[in-house]
Amino acid sequence: PIIVGVKSKNHILEEDVVYERHGLPAIGLETLKNMIVYDEYPEILADRGGYYVQINGNVLKEYREEYNLSLKDLADLAHVSRATMYKYENGMVRANTETAMLLEEILNTKITLDIDLFEPYQEDIKLKADTSSLNQTQGTNAQNLAKLGFGVVSTNKSPFDALAKAEIATRKKEQTPLIANLNVQDEQNTKTLKKMAISLKDLSLVTSSDPFFVLKDDKIKDSIDGIPVIKSWEMKEVENSKEFLRLIRERRNN
Structure with a gap:
């Protein structure tokens, strides 16, 4: 299921951004049109604290090695820690949009993944449970x-x-x-x-x-x-x- 709308309780839904409501993806009308008519899928996921994208770890590692950059070298250029860069390459965490754009500029290639909402939707959550709102x-x-x-x-x-x-x-x-x-x-x-x-x-x-x-x-x-x-x-x-x-x-x- 996909929720399609114009606004949430507090704000207008931005286009080309995927929101989540009770574990279901929510998008704007224009985003749905782009998916159906132009086969263009959103990359950005709105979550607590901002906007995030999923990094294609294989592409990131391939181009990092092609440029003879170590994990630390690329991490320093992107202003993140070596541990964070390792997690990007292994698909363990999402990156904020600013960091992803900087990495694409450094490596001169697209490294972000589209969110195909016509496939079974699965949030990229690992074994750690998010229990922040539970008793x-x-x-x-x-x-x-x-x-x-x-x-x-x-x-x-x-x-x-x-x-x-x-x-x-x-x-x-x-x-x-x-x-x-x-x-x-x-x-x-x-x-x-x-x-x-x-x-x-x-x-x-x-x-x-x-x-x-x-x-x-x-x-x-x-x-x-x-x-x-x-x-x-x-x-x-x-x-x-x-x-x-x-x-x-x-x-x-x-």
Whole structure:
């Protein structure tokens, strides 16, 4: 799914920039037109703190070596640290637009990657979970997901707490993103849980994702209105993302 609009709550959507809303890409009308009519895709992603682009690490390394520049040499020219340059080459972090433009000027070649929104959208998040907006229980569960091999993004003001996706997915069904409610309180009654399940289910249909709950209470059954329930202790016993996804599928089919 792609959100297309003119403005967000606080500002106009700039063209040729990809925004994110609850884990979904959001773009302006002209950007969509450029993609469909002219096959021109945006490169810039708006995130906390500014605008960023993804560097083509292979091209960056190839041209750096062609110019006989060490990592430190190029890092000094681009006014970043050697460690940051290493991360650029290995696709570990995004670069701000100013640094990317400077690198392209130094190397005299394009090094940024287009964002093809017609392909399954995946934010470039590694195993470290972004838990900045989560409480302690949610943060712990998010970190447990990250340890299993999921990229995790926390969310605010939505029916779910986090968006997760397996970092290494060899099969198509392992590439489906997950939406999770990581902090369901044990004292919440069955009626409340069912209302939450309906919201998650509706959202999962729109976003083509697999929803699940994380609960502490062992008395709760394995699913609530078709939404899988994973116990907190189970997350610590599962060994990897593949096993976790299998558990979700089994609970969903119960």
